[in-house]
Amino acid sequence: MRQALVWAKAINGIVSQTRPDGHPARPGGFKTLVEFLSLYVEGLTYFWGAYFDDSLLDKFQYIASPVNLFQLFYLVINDLNSQTKRRHLKHQTPNINMENQVFLQFHEFHCKRTEICHLVSFPEPGIHQQAYSAKSIQLRPFLPLIPGTYNATQLAYETVKDFAEGLVHGYQRSARDNFLTYYIQAALRADVFRAWQQNALQQRRRFPLSVDELAAAAILDNYLHDLMKCLDDCFFFGTLTRVHQGHQAPCVQLSTGYHVLRDEAGIKYGETISKGNSSHIKVWTLTASSLCAETVPWSTIVSTLMHEMTHAYLNTFVCNGEQCTRNSINTVGLSGHGNTFLKVHALILQQMRSWHTVLADMDSACSLEGGCVDGYSCAIENEAYRQAMLADSLRNFLPLRADSPNQLLRLVQGEVNGRTITMVLFRRRGSPIPHPDAWIVRYLCC
Known part of the structure; x- marks a missing residue:
């Protein structure tokens, strides 16, 4: 519950454009809860070595509905209460309590933003209509992939x-x-x-x-x-x-x-x-x-x-x-x-x-x-x-x-x-x- 209050205070700082410590947020700070939560998942990986599937990160980037936001926030709180994460945190930083570590993590990503990649879904399988010929390079690819856009x-x-x-x-x-x-x-x-x-x-x-x-x-x-x-x-x-x-x-x-x-x-x-x-x-x-x-x-x-x-x-x-x-x-x-x-x-x-x-x-x-x-x-x-x-x-x-x-x-x-x-x-x-x-x-x- 203490962690929930901490994160509620942090989110209130996002909405009001202030940091959790009460100081004004610098220009370019977090504007949306979606942005904050997506970077939170990155923060877990960076600070605690959480084993997330990359596809999970992609899904978090495009969450838009309020219901999904509340579900994601619920997952965030449960993750903070995870005994595994707490043991790992205690082992890594024995002199810093949970709340201070959370604020350090938030401050790190609040001051240094990472631009979210806009990834493209993989196209549905489809076969080109023209006949196959290994001698020709003028035929189109079997799938129209877009360079530099896939996870x-x-x-x-x-x-x-x-x-x-x-x-x-x-x-x-x-x-x-x-x-x-x-x-x-x-x-x-x-x-x-x-x-x-x-x-x-x-x-x-x-x-x-x-x-x-x-x-x-x-x-x-x-x-x-x-x-x-x-x-x-x-x-x-x-x-x-x-x-x-x-x-x-x-x-x-x-x-x-x-x-x-x-x-x-x-x-x-x-x-x-x-x-x-x-x-x-x-x-x-x-x-x-x-x-x-x-x-x-x-x-x-x-x-x-x-x-x-x-x-x-x-x-x-x-x-x-x-x-x-x-x-x-x-x-x-x-x-x-x-x-x-x-x-x-x-x-x-x-x-x-x-x-x-x-x-x-x-x-x-x-x-x-x-x-x-x-x-x-x-x-x-x-x-x-x-x-x-x-x-x-x-x-x-x-x-x-x-x-x-x-x-x-x-x-x-x-x-x-x-x-x-x-x-x-x-x-x-x-x-x-x-x-x-x-x-x-x-x-x-x-």
């Missing part, structure tokens, strides 16, 4: 839900079949090309040089572009390689080591450079090691292409507004390899491995035990987090938190029979929330 958690779930549930549309089936055809046909050519490339490295001569070598490079470059279109249609609704309404070209361009980058040796397998609503993907066929350049296997080149396409997709369509950016540690990450990326990438890789035996071991060397989570990406993100901590720049972000069991896409990690297992769990919307440790039983049964 990362919602975008990830809507992207993977169909194939995670086993629902495959006709255009996705065609894209999958074409992908397998192109992949198998190009694999033999890529092995021959790689042998030529290794021989050229040993002889220290420029490559490709002969007419046959140049022709083989051009064919493999075309194959990679065709594979990118197939992956785009199968997993990303054709939004990367097809031309959006009002645009003159696709939002993603590809450069490969078979053509534009054939004279370069990258320090990594690939990279994605995003600027505005467009991205440029680079995939190398040579990597520079400490001793000499090394050729890259065909399967690694294709898995790198899928990896970079996932980056380009999230960079293009995830909201980059102030509010979403503050929570980026828990979504796209500081390096682009955050939880949202790991989940989407892992489920796509898992799906690709099930297509054919030639893909069964794709990217297995980099995957953590237990599933398809990319261990290399985890290491990159952990290092970025450590550097941000050393630079004292984490204060600009909401704190890192683990996925809660009620999330539809959940990244879990734990010890099973003495081994560290990392998995991505998918749960259909509306299905019962499982026990937090139910995934261990599921893993053992598999």
Whole structure:
């Protein structure tokens, strides 16, 4: 009850444009109860590490009716009375009582406002009326997504839900079949090309040089572009390689080591450079090691292409507004390899491995035990987090938190029979929330 009176006093200060301590509110203070309560939810996460689903934050931003406001305020008071939050608060700040901490939290967000992101709902599934063709880039995407307007958690779930549930549309089936055809046909050519490339490295001569070598490079470059279109249609609704309404070209361009980058040796397998609503993907066929350049296997080149396409997709369509950016540690990450990326990438890789035996071991060397989570990406993100901590720049972000069991896409990690297992769990919307440790039983049964 004491907390209820405290918050009632705070809200009265909002309405009268005064702070809870009685001083006049500065210009630009909270104008509405909706704004205050939405920032309160952010405050809980910032100060107490509350485990909220991101979709819950989105719902709070658009509450308008008085009934919903009272319901939300009731949830606020119940949260203040939570024994878990009180124990955590007592552990973190033993010399500050609850009321003072509440006022400190209110003052923090009262003096430093965060502009609310205006997110867009994900469009209803719809198939483009024109026939599927992997050779054409003039067809419209299957879903008219708007760049930079989607919550990362919602975008990830809507992207993977169909194939995670086993629902495959006709255009996705065609894209999958074409992908397998192109992949198998190009694999033999890529092995021959790689042998030529290794021989050229040993002889220290420029490559490709002969007419046959140049022709083989051009064919493999075309194959990679065709594979990118197939992956785009199968997993990303054709939004990367097809031309959006009002645009003159696709939002993603590809450069490969078979053509534009054939004279370069990258320090990594690939990279994605995003600027505005467009991205440029680079995939190398040579990597520079400490001793000499090394050729890259065909399967690694294709898995790198899928990896970079996932980056380009999230960079293009995830909201980059102030509010979403503050929570980026828990979504796209500081390096682009955050939880949202790991989940989407892992489920796509898992799906690709099930297509054919030639893909069964794709990217297995980099995957953590237990599933398809990319261990290399985890290491990159952990290092970025450590550097941000050393630079004292984490204060600009909401704190890192683990996925809660009620999330539809959940990244879990734990010890099973003495081994560290990392998995991505998918749960259909509306299905019962499982026990937090139910995934261990599921893993053992598999």
